[in-house]
Amino acid sequence: MQTEGITLMDTLEIAGRRFNSRLMVGTGKFSSNMAMQAAMEASGSEIVTVALRRVDINNPADSMLQYIDTDRYLLLPNTSGARDAEEAVRLARLARAAGCEPWIKLEVTPDPYYLLPDPVETLKAAEILVKEGFNVLPYMPADPVLARHLEEAGTVTLMPLGAPIGTNRGLRTRDLINIIIEQANVPVVVDAGLGAPSHASEAMEMGADAVLVNTALADTANPAAMGEAFKLGVQAGRLAYLAGLGPQRGTAQASSPLTGFLREE
């Protein structure tokens, strides 16, 4: 009963909008649009991100867009492929002109290999887009100082990477993400690098507000099963965080303390 009490009240709020799921999913790399749809559904996600370069955003009959029910999911367009602030801003405006809600996942990744976010250009683009009224969710290096700047610019989340995108390597930036979580006043969404439900759990246990996964769901023989596994991983991690994890210690500690008798004095 206690558990239900915790989870029922626990929603994710971004820019004034509430979400029951703390798992966001990407739509790239799937073997088919059906596989993508099955993974989305099983993941319980309510936010799906779509690369503007992959779709004809002006055409609702686009081969990918028709698989995303916008009554059910917040369609979060992203600027993947943008090499600088100017390109990212242009793409965001294009999405809004096409009738998308003014939400944008900002990705500025000039290096096409590791797809690492450019801190300088990301901040520049965020400042412009926030002024233009967008809800900006920036993909960013796990840099606590940059996180401060982005928040000051008015972004509605912070989305630090756990590991380079697509690597499935988990929370390699753990210590820095910890600092970001500790300091943030907006939701922190761990984005990129999470390859297993246990990684997602770990991020949620640390106090991340949500996670975003894509490759881990797309690059598997059963995307729907993996979608569900991530859903459970995120829920487990969140519940553990809310319940309060015991501290880790270097040595064993007896549950019946040796000096317990002193309490009587």
Add this chain to the structure above:
Amino acid sequence: MSFYNLLQQYPAAGLRERLAQTTSQEIDRALAKATISINDFISLLSPSMSAVQLELLAARAHRMTSQRFGRTIQLYAPLYLSNECHNGCKYCGFSADNHDLRRKTLNDAEILREADHLHRQGFQHILLLTGEAPEAAGVAYLEHAVQLLAPKFSSLSIEVFPMASDEYQRLAKAGIDGLALYQETYDETLDPELHPFGPKSDFRYRLEGPKRGGEAGLRRIGIGALLGLGDYLTDAFYTGLHARYLMHRFWKTQVSISFPRLRPAEGGFAPRSMVSDRQLTQLICALRLLLPDAGLVMSTRESAEFRDNLLPLGITQMSAGSCTAPGGYEGDEGDGEQFAINDQRSPEEIRSVLAERGYEAVWKDWDGAFLNPQT
């Protein structure tokens, strides 16, 4: 350092010796590494690789490609604008020596007709091709063609003739995002025999062409050797070396590699070496391990069956339903073609085969809005 100078550091004779002497243990070591060095790459190209080692190599190539690119294949189509050419390439149907070829350069109406055909089939990524005849189809002609086509397609690339950096910049401004420029062979000593006259006989100018494209800020650069013109193994090695050179130098540009191979008696030209399916498979997988993030491109030059079998091993882009003659998609007889294609399946058939094999055909993976300040 120029790539020409880097090339001098790997003389072909030494490379051939090293390839011939590679031991089975060296291949095993290279296969076990998370990231491979240029020396490991040589080991992985070794003709002495066993069938068991090749299977391991293929498994690794498959894993890396699937993780990095997902279960998707991007489709593109070539659009031949002109077959006029001043070069005398011994192996090419467009050679100025080929007096039987009907020469043609498309006018605006013809370009748009071809474009509409490809657009109707669903293509969004178009590769524009010409020979090398500046007075018929030079930079200004291309610039105009790009302006005509840019509103119709998401991505336009060129496979034409080497240009100066400012000319590449001019085309980028018009709407080009990619460049394909194949060296044909990296063997400078063989080059005069293959390219006896015409601007292409300037080996070094062509060799440094991709670098000039990088300096012009192009998003995508494709390189490759026409396998069989020279020693295919050394050419494969130099292609990998060239790709790495470009990636390190132009960090915002994605490099891709093609590996066209000559087929017997193509245009009456006898290839110096024939590259078998096994050899080509090995070199594609070895390239994947050397360059985990490079686009690997396969054209309709190869057979349907071979293309299908290579799908999981590293290929990221394919052409489909191609015609290699200007005007060939709509109306014109195919008598002006550069080379005969092998995989004759329509784009829709290719899409359906990809789906059967668990791959999503990606028609659009770029948007003209990235480059167009008007948006």
